[in-house]
Amino acid sequence: WNPGPYTVKPPRRIEYVALPPRPAGPESSRSKRSLAAASPEEEQGVCAQVRLRIEQEAVLTRKAVGATLELDNNSLDTPLENIEVSLAIYDDQGRLANDRFVILPAELTRFERVAGPDGDIARLRHETWRLAPQTTGKARWVILPKDEAAPDGPRVYQVGGYFNYSAGSSGSGVTLVPAPVTVYPNPRLVLDYFHQRDVLGDDPFTPQIEPSVPYTLAVMARNIGAGVAKNFSIISAQPQIVDNEKGLLIDFQIIGSEVAGEPVAPTLAVNFGDLQPGEVKTARWLLISSLTGFFRDYEASFEHESRFGGRETCPIDSVQIHELIHLVQAPGAFEDGKPDFLVNDEDDPEHLPDILYLSDGSTAPVQAVSQGTFTGEVGSGSRFVQLSVDMPAGWAYLRLPNPGGDEFRLVRAQRADGIELTVGTNVWSTDRVFPGPGQRPIRKPLLHLLDYDSPGLYTLEFAPKPPADTNAPQSAVAALPEHSAPSFEVRWEGDDGESGSGVAYFDIFVSTNGGPFEPWLERTRLRSAMFEGRLGETYAFYSVAVDAAGNREPPPAEPDAFTAAVAENHPPEFPPLTELAVNEGETLRAELTAVDPDLPAQRLSWTLGPDAPAGIALDPQTGLLTWSTDETDGPSTNRFHVTVSDNGTPPGTATGVVQVTVREVNQPPRLELPQAMYVVHEGWTLAVTNRAADPDWPSQRLSFSLIGAPPAGAAIDPETGVFTWKPTPYQGPSTNQITIQVTDDGDPPLSSSDSFTVIVRDTLSDFELGIGSTNLLAGENNAVAISLKCGLPLTNVTCALATDTMRLTNLALRPLAQEIQSLLFHPAGTNSFLISMALDPALIPANDHALAELSFEAPADAPSGKAPLRLTNIIGRKFDGELVANVRDAVGRVIVVNREPVLEARAGTNLVLAVFGRPGTVYAIQSRTD
Numbered sequence: 001w002n003p004g005p006y007t008v009k010p011p012r013r014i015e016y017v018a019l020p021p022r023p024a025g026p027e028s029s030r031s032k033r034s035l036a037a038a039s040p041e042e043e044q045g046v047c048a049q050v051r052l053r054i055e056q057e058a059v060l061t062r063k064a065v066g067a068t069l070e071l072d073n074n075s076l077d078t079p080l081e082n083i084e085v086s087l088a089i090y091d092d093q094g095r096l097a098n099d100r101f102v103i104l105p106a107e108l109t110r111f112e113r114v115a116g117p118d119g120d121i122a123r124l125r126h127e128t129w130r131l132a133p134q135t136t137g138k139a140r141w142v143i144l145p146k147d148e149a150a151p152d153g154p155r156v157y158q159v160g161g162y163f164n165y166s167a168g169s170s171g172s173g174v175t176l177v178p179a180p181v182t183v184y185p186n187p188r189l190v191l192d193y194f195h196q197r198d199v200l201g202d203d204p205f206t207p208q209i210e211p212s213v214p215y216t217l218a219v220m221a222r223n224i225g226a227g228v229a230k231n232f233s234i235i236s237a238q239p240q241i242v243d244n245e246k247g248l249l250i251d252f253q254i255i256g257s258e259v260a261g262e263p264v265a266p267t268l269a270v271n272f273g274d275l276q277p278g279e280v281k282t283a284r285w286l287l288i289s290s291l292t293g294f295f296r297d298y299e300a301s302f303e304h305e306s307r308f309g310g311r312e313t314c315p316i317d318s319v320q321i322h323e324l325i326h327l328v329q330a331p332g333a334f335e336d337g338k339p340d341f342l343v344n345d346e347d348d349p350e351h352l353p354d355i356l357y358l359s360d361g362s363t364a365p366v367q368a369v370s371q372g373t374f375t376g377e378v379g380s381g382s383r384f385v386q387l388s389v390d391m392p393a394g395w396a397y398l399r400l401p402n403p404g405g406d407e408f409r410l411v412r413a414q415r416a417d418g419i420e421l422t423v424g425t426n427v428w429s430t431d432r433v434f435p436g437p438g439q440r441p442i443r444k445p446l447l448h449l450l451d452y453d454s455p456g457l458y459t460l461e462f463a464p465k466p467p468a469d470t471n472a473p474q475s476a477v478a479a480l481p482e483h484s485a486p487s488f489e490v491r492w493e494g495d496d497g498e499s500g501s502g503v504a505y506f507d508i509f510v511s512t513n514g515g516p517f518e519p520w521l522e523r524t525r526l527r528s529a530m531f532e533g534r535l536g537e538t539y540a541f542y543s544v545a546v547d548a549a550g551n552r553e554p555p556p557a558e559p560d561a562f563t564a565a566v567a568e569n570h571p572p573e574f575p576p577l578t579e580l581a582v583n584e585g586e587t588l589r590a591e592l593t594a595v596d597p598d599l600p601a602q603r604l605s606w607t608l609g610p611d612a613p614a615g616i617a618l619d620p621q622t623g624l625l626t627w628s629t630d631e632t633d634g635p636s637t638n639r640f641h642v643t644v645s646d647n648g649t650p651p652g653t654a655t656g657v658v659q660v661t662v663r664e665v666n667q668p669p670r671l672e673l674p675q676a677m678y679v680v681h682e683g684w685t686l687a688v689t690n691r692a693a694d695p696d697w698p699s700q701r702l703s704f705s706l707i708g709a710p711p712a713g714a715a716i717d718p719e720t721g722v723f724t725w726k727p728t729p730y731q732g733p734s735t736n737q738i739t740i741q742v743t744d745d746g747d748p749p750l751s752s753s754d755s756f757t758v759i760v761r762d763t764l765s766d767f768e769l770g771i772g773s774t775n776l777l778a779g780e781n782n783a784v785a786i787s788l789k790c791g792l793p794l795t796n797v798t799c800a801l802a803t804d805t806m807r808l809t810n811l812a813l814r815p816l817a818q819e820i821q822s823l824l825f826h827p828a829g830t831n832s833f834l835i836s837m838a839l840d841p842a843l844i845p846a847n848d849h850a851l852a853e854l855s856f857e858a859p860a861d862a863p864s865g866k867a868p869l870r871l872t873n874i875i876g877r878k879f880d881g882e883l884v885a886n887v888r889d890a891v892g893r894v895i896v897v898n899r900e901p902v903l904e905a906r907a908g909t910n911l912v913l914a915v916f917g918r919p920g921t922v923y924a925i926q927s928r929t930d
Contacts, residue, residue: 194357196327223280323351338359349436405445578656580661629662778896864897866896867894
């Protein structure tokens, strides 16, 4: 959505100190030199100040949230009144987040805003609406996110709310179900403007007319935000003089523009395209002044459209302006083909640069040097001089008297290490110095040099300047039609030849009804202008050109062009129907065309009719029609009127109908899975509710399906999206990927899919408890593990432990497994204990694992022998309350060794005898056949 323009006005005020020009016109015979030497009083008052304003508009497309409410009043006779709507925005934690957004006033279609008791329409959030019977109303809000809504990446919010209304004597309230929206980060633009201080134009205190040399106004745009600045452009107006204390005949013009050093179309608008986060781009305007002078007292500021949320949603972070000394290009490792800016940010009497703004947005300090030594002289027989200077490390700026003076120009500069400096860019010359307000410029040839890590030694090559221009230029006014409207355009051109100094300005003369020629335009640099005549009169024109050296073209013997203002103004010709089309969500950009049958063709202007849809815009000068559509605009056919007018006398108009078809563009639905993995036992039923949303408006019907190779028995409800599966006893253990697809009924149908994992645990027909065996010496302690192997959803296990309490004492049981929720262990008589464990069935692993640990101690006087460990009466309880008994006891034992050894026979393929005794003791084993 394009909410702009955001208006940036840099510089808002600039003081320009200029020399007053000599009197203009053929009646003046005083030369510029005689004006400069006229009197001491004139010598002292040579400077005057004007204040200049350059206004610019910065425009970019930004993302916003569009919320639309449609209300259908089907009543035959009862209106809906006192309608109040409040929007509520929630973050992903369900917290109210309205403070992170700016909600613009609703755009209403067929709703009526109701005036309050004082006659004013109620303010936002307190206004009420009315909807007539048998009417469908539409309200659309634009919601602008602040920076904190998505500071570092996309965030999902829910937009909902509620509204109240009354119908007759009854009232009601309705909750608006929240809908998800994705909010993207905002861009944050930092604009650094660079305005050149010294400007070269005509100097009235020299005999020749010096040409106006273009000077620079540039802007460096840096995106320091986390979002993309889409379609960023800056449109500049021609400079406007807002204060001219001495009424100087001075003119400023913007004559061209470029982006990143590349010239763009001859327009005052520069298009940066998209600025990604962290990206830097630079644009430059070229201006000229008719008088020489310098700028001072820079000021830059920016304003933003309050109707688009004010400062909180403005993507312009800051605007600064800097005094530009020279446009340079950093060499070596800094070279990127883009211009850099040598700037004086700290005020000093000499106006020496102190900082370099590089094209990547970084800055570097610059040290100024004003002392150096030249070896050799520039003359007719010598073209080379050596320059030696003590330069500091890093960036350094050098300013010295130019050894070539006024007669020679610098053509080459080379460092001692062979690196060449670009003449005109990193090494340049000037012929005058501007001391300050109230002081005339001083003619002083200077050499300027910017270098990095300079070796301090340079070779400079000079060449003679070309001879002075003594030939007058030529010009002519273009032929005009025999008959014209009272208001018509006059064009002229001029040329000073290849060796000339260039046309400085034109004087255009006009004769009315065969009378004497009189000046119409004087000292103009324009090449065309509109002439306002009178119906029934005849006119003749000729031009006189003056070049930069002061050579003036003689008037022609015959006029260049004739015309009679007798032609009737004809209205423009505009098609009765213009058909356009755009896909919803895209921006329509179409330039309307009309033809003016008059010759020469007149200037046309465009206006939209009152029936134009909300959000559409028409440039009154170019006829460019733009409309940033969204989901709610399609499908639709919109017909509205457009009027085109010429600037004739009287103006002619034509009205046509523009039809814009907004095509529906089907977007795939969004599928939302609750979680990525589920665990289920064989015989259990898994039910998962999946949700999906259709971003189209109106929403389409969605259907769910399983794709891929789903396991047998798995199913999904095509309307609700509920997935169900009850794995059979033969489907575990297994890991299964379930892929769900949701499809809309658009044309063509679109789908989205996502997957989750289901782990099926093996369910055993029963469960098993086990208990370990060990051995220990009398007087020591030890422990054994009680294990569980189970695939059933057990919630409780109970059993009895039988042992020999004469050999084992201080028995205790502690849990080891995560599924144990609680554990009871207490005596139940001589040599017997009861065990009860509460379990979480969802946490029981399918494998055999340690469930608990039984610890004990053998008394110091315990007799040697075997203490049995037997778990009996093993019973489990399932999740549904069913009891499961394990008929097999779990058997273990503990060998206690005191003074006597213990002999244990272990059955197997062969009989194995194990002897348990005390370390360091010698035992004898005897046997006999029985």
